[in-house]
Amino acid sequence: MDLYMIISSLLAGVLGSMGFGGGSVLIIYLVNFLNLPQKQAQGINLIFFIPCAILSVITYRKRGMVKLRRTLPVTLFATVGAILGFIILKFIPTEILSKLFGGFLVTFGVIQLLKKVR
């Protein structure tokens, strides 16, 4: 246990509980600092996030911030997408996985920024 580990998991919790896909912070720490394999890092992040997400969702539901009418259909289709993801996951090489993720994040970030400028 060291400072980086504490900061990473703390930050991941803060960002993740705000819906920021904060898991990326933890994954970056696990892969870059601990040199863990990408898929292991992703798995750890997934488990790590569950208690955070549970607490967050309970809190937000109490505040009325979660719109179930909107989320249910999305969850349904997301599950279908997840199935495809698992299939790809089994066969994809790690290096490609990392680059893909990076590209995806930058793309979405840029789209978000451009939208705001308008």
Add this chain to the structure above:
Amino acid sequence: MKTILKYTLSFTVGLVNSLFGAGGGLVAVPLFKRQGLSQKEAQASALSVILPLCIISAAIYNHLGYYKLSDALGYIPFGVVGTFIGTAIMKKVPDRILRKVFAAFMIYTGINMLMR
């Protein structure tokens, strides 16, 4: 067209969560905003979609042998503390600031990943 986009984006949320183990929120939040939710509602709703996905993904990753449960335990307490901080921030910080931070964070993370 709008409906197709909605389904495609929803599909992508799940795809991203299972393939990358993170980042579903980055697709889900804009999706919910397109549906008229406020920034905070979108972020909260995104989380409620991601939670079940994470549970499924975590189980399958474990089944595929990518990680052990014990690998993750050390991080969780700090994550929980972070969660309390994050949910408090969500209460206080205005939408427009969150929006900017959200976008900046996406780009920062993406560049980080690309550089690896």
